[in-house]
Amino acid sequence: xxxxxxxxxxxxxxxxxxxxxxxxxxxxxxxxxxxVIDRGKNAILPLIKxxxxxxxxxxxxxxxxxxxxERHTYAVGMDLGLPTGALxxxxxxxxxxxxxxxxxxxxxxxxxxxxxxxxxKLPFFLASKAIPVIVAMxxxxxxxxxxQKEPLHGSDTGALTIAETFGMKRxxxxxxxxxxxxxxxxxxxxxxxxxxxxxxxxxxxSDDELPVERQMLQVLLKARNCKKVYIxxxxxxxxxxxxxxxxxxxxxxxxHG
Amino acid sequence: MAENRKKSIHTNxxxxxxxxxxxxxxxxxxIFPDVTVVKIGGQSIMDRGRAxxxxxxxxxxxxxxxxxxxxxxxxxxxxxxAYALAVELGMPPGVLAKLGTSVSRQNARMLQLxxxxxxxxxxxxxxxxxxxxxxxxxxxxxISGMPPYEYWEEPPTxxxxxxxxxxxxxxxxxxxxxxxxxxxxKDEDGLYTDDPKKNPAATFIPRISxxxxxxxxxxxxxxERKVLELMKNAIHIKSIRIVNxxxxxxxxxxxxxxxxxxxxxT
Numbered sequence: 001x002x003x004x005x006x007x008x009x010x011x012x013x014x015x016x017x018x019x020x021x022x023x024x025x026x027x028x029x030x031x032x033x034x035x036v037i038d039r040g041k042n043a044i045l046p047l048i049k050x051x052x053x054x055x056x057x058x059x060x061x062x063x064x065x066x067x068x069x070e071r072h073t074y075a076v077g078m079d080l081g082l083p084t085g086a087l088x089x090x091x092x093x094x095x096x097x098x099x100x101x102x103x104x105x106x107x108x109x110x111x112x113x114x115x116x117x118x119x120x121k122l123p124f125f126l127a128s129k130a131i132p133v134i135v136a137m138x139x140x141x142x143x144x145x146x147x148q149k150e151p152l153h154g155s156d157t158g159a160l161t162i163a164e165t166f167g168m169k170r171x172x173x174x175x176x177x178x179x180x181x182x183x184x185x186x187x188x189x190x191x192x193x194x195x196x197x198x199x200x201x202x203x204x205x206s207d208d209e210l211p212v213e214r215q216m217l218q219v220l221l222k223a224r225n226c227k228k229v230y231i232x233x234x235x236x237x238x239x240x241x242x243x244x245x246x247x248x249x250x251x252x253x254x255x256h257g
Numbered sequence: 258m259a260e261n262r263k264k265s266i267h268t269n270x271x272x273x274x275x276x277x278x279x280x281x282x283x284x285x286x287x288i289f290p291d292v293t294v295v296k297i298g299g300q301s302i303m304d305r306g307r308a309x310x311x312x313x314x315x316x317x318x319x320x321x322x323x324x325x326x327x328x329x330x331x332x333x334x335x336x337x338x339a340y341a342l343a344v345e346l347g348m349p350p351g352v353l354a355k356l357g358t359s360v361s362r363q364n365a366r367m368l369q370l371x372x373x374x375x376x377x378x379x380x381x382x383x384x385x386x387x388x389x390x391x392x393x394x395x396x397x398x399x400i401s402g403m404p405p406y407e408y409w410e411e412p413p414t415x416x417x418x419x420x421x422x423x424x425x426x427x428x429x430x431x432x433x434x435x436x437x438x439x440x441x442x443k444d445e446d447g448l449y450t451d452d453p454k455k456n457p458a459a460t461f462i463p464r465i466s467x468x469x470x471x472x473x474x475x476x477x478x479x480x481e482r483k484v485l486e487l488m489k490n491a492i493h494i495k496s497i498r499i500v501n502x503x504x505x506x507x508x509x510x511x512x513x514x515x516x517x518x519x520x521x522x523t
Contacts, residue, residue, distance in 0.1 A: 006482060020349075022352075080286075082286065083285050083435065086433060143430070145490065146433075147490055161408070162409065164349070165351030166349075222414055
């Protein structure tokens with residue numbers, strides 16, 4: 001009881017390769033803010049309909065991203081000289097707006113807005129066939145890591161961390177691309193998304209080449225429960241159905257391969 | 258087309274907005290540049306009870322009259338017990354982080370009650386924004402040291418114990434506020450080459466840079482390793498000091514920026 005938690009031997013001793021899965025049947029669906037929600041009704045409504053239909057057969061938790069208002073917040077905040085932690089705290093409002101919008105649309109199918117203080121009730125919500133809608137951005141707020149750029153822990157990272165902590169079945173990021181494309185600087189051949197790729201490989205790409213947050217890839221390298229992240233196109237809702245059925249669609253990112 | 262290809266298909270997919278070009282940081286403001294953030298150790302101070310806490314309360318009460326402080330409090334023995342139980346039950350680090358939060362909150366509440374006559378106010382994280390109200394009325398905010406990550410705690414590289422605990426939370430409060438300095442009050446004179454409680458041959462290090470310290474790869478450290486990692490990217494807090502709170506007057510000396518304890522700097 002008096003042991004130092006910083007001690008390396010204690011760190012080693014507490015390694016528990018098999019953690020208990022708290023919500024093993026749940027699928028976490030993160031709907032991109034900039035990639036899907038900001039596109040408006042043509043992008044959102046078909047996806048909502050699909051999620052509503054699939055939720056009768058699969059346990060689904062929907063998480064929403066921030067999008068353009070989040071970026072605008074960062075732009076203004078940075079111009080004002082606010083620290084990263086303040087940006088993270090203020091940006092949450094954009095995410096909450098998106099969560100509310102998505103919840104309203106999912107309401108006829110059982111969509112309910114669940115705040116982080118109610119996570120312990122998730123089993124009840126899922127058992128009652130509701131579709132919990134959460135904010136994907138992790139609540140690091142003023143405690144976000146310092147950086148010269150925008151907050152490191154964005155909605156991709158938050159989605160994976162929650163899927164990891166609760167030992168969920170899948171973490172699916174819904175964007176507006178068919179999957180992950182390898183950066184191709186030379187060849188003129190038409191690009192196709194890859195079926196599978198490792199976080200390790202993607203970490204060697206530049207920020208511009210990454211379709212997901214760098215920090216999410218870092219978390220994936222350390223994940224014990226949720227070792228795959230699916231990237232699919234929300235403009236093609238049938239991709240979501242395929243992933244939930246366990247079929248190939250989009251790209252699967254794994255830690256090391 | 259060729260131009261697009263050079264960039265990568267994701268550039269447009271992810272960041273289609275023109276705002277991105279404005280995403281660069283100007284000089285970051287210091288929100289409370291005159292405030293010192295002081296962390297009172299959980300196991301090292303609070304768990305020792307009256308013998309360790311009362312003299313420190315007296316010293317803090319005196320300092321609070323003259324200086325603007327924010328006090329954070331660590332977890333300690335009860336955190337360790339909760340962690341041990343949770344690890345045995347196969348709980349993920351995110352659940353451990355949430356359990357640890359409760360203990361550091363208990364300690365913050367205890368310390369606040371003792372400091373209440375001198376203007377100590379307990380601040381839940383949700384009302385962190387109104388910290389200025391308390392500071393400007395001469396009060397001292399007292400906060401639980403744990404960062405609010407809870408279920409969103411990243412899985413550690415090794416083991417189940419959350420890497421971001423009360424030292425990290427304290428450091429980040431100092432950093433986001435652009436505070437004057439961050440002082441950790443523990444029960445050791447500062448940093449040693451090993452845990453001096455177990456290894457009598459451990460030698461004292463009065464001053465060391467983060468890079469040197471990381472390179473030494475010590476088996477144990479007086480401060481959470483994650484703090485060192487975060488210090489490298491810090492904009493405001495370029496050094497932290499660790500002092501022995503069991504020695505009267507040490508905290509006062511540290512607040513006067515005198516040479517006491519260990520200074521870790523970037």
